[in-house]
Amino acid sequence: MSIMFRANPDLSDDELNVIIEAAKPSDEAMQLMQGIRKLSRLNTSTIVVNTETSLELIPIASIIAVEVHDDMLLLRLIQNKAAMQNPRAPSNTIATRDTLAHFLRRLPNEFVRISRQSVININHLRSLKLSYSGNMIASLDAGIDETVGRRYVADLRKIIGA
Template identity: 55%
Template sequence: MSITFRENPELPKGNVNIIVEASEATKETIKLMQEIKALQQRNMNTIAIEANGGFEIIPTSSIVAVENDGEMLNIHALAGKENAGRKSPPITTFTTRDTLVHFLTRLPSDFVRISRQALISVRHLRSLKLSYSGNMSASLDGGMEETVGRRYVPNLRKIIGA
């Protein structure tokens, strides 16, 4: 087996493309690809952001939505466990300096961009309602509502299988 690094300036900053090449698919090559995938998933269970004069470690499974606010991002995450009598736990908002495009590359594949200013986790999507001018309204856990821009509706529908 040989391991080679090849620089590709066409890839977005922070992205890595892994290609496994062999003369044929074997148990070893399949196992290697599964281990790479598992490593990627382990690294995406939490995300560290610089906030409040330090670093906050946020479970990616708790992130409901991320919104761009100028040069800052507002990360909306579920706080605590579900309480009896509540439909979902309250939302905690973390603010950090980052871009939406870069932040999205650090998240697992269940996050999708819904406008120029926002992205959501489809894991926390409760419903979509048609809105005026081709937009949609997304209802999310924690009582959040986000507008899905008409340009982003086809991709979101494809991802959720609608």
């Protein structure tokens, strides 16, 4: 793999254009593109969520967990900026129609899938407790508990360095 920089005076100062060239499409090229997309979202501090009545601009740092409920996604949020300092502050819930996989692609790396139905923000993770059948319980801010499926336990432990 070679990496190079080429100046393009036709682009504006805040514009980047990334081109990945290969003889044919490959898993490595796709992974590289996904990684670049995730990196480009790291500087974004809000995400737009389409609810039934409005478009909401949600601070990404306020999202504690995202879970599937029927055909809706429920976003569990810290209520306000002052509550961000208090891990026991109550949460607020916003519902949207989206798939969990699509929504997760829009979020930065600190969001981790813990089951087929749930994603958590590891910045709001307080502890992991053993549960039955190899599962664990993730205790999050605002008193939220989420079940970590046994298929996801090893990945989560690796991410948090346990």
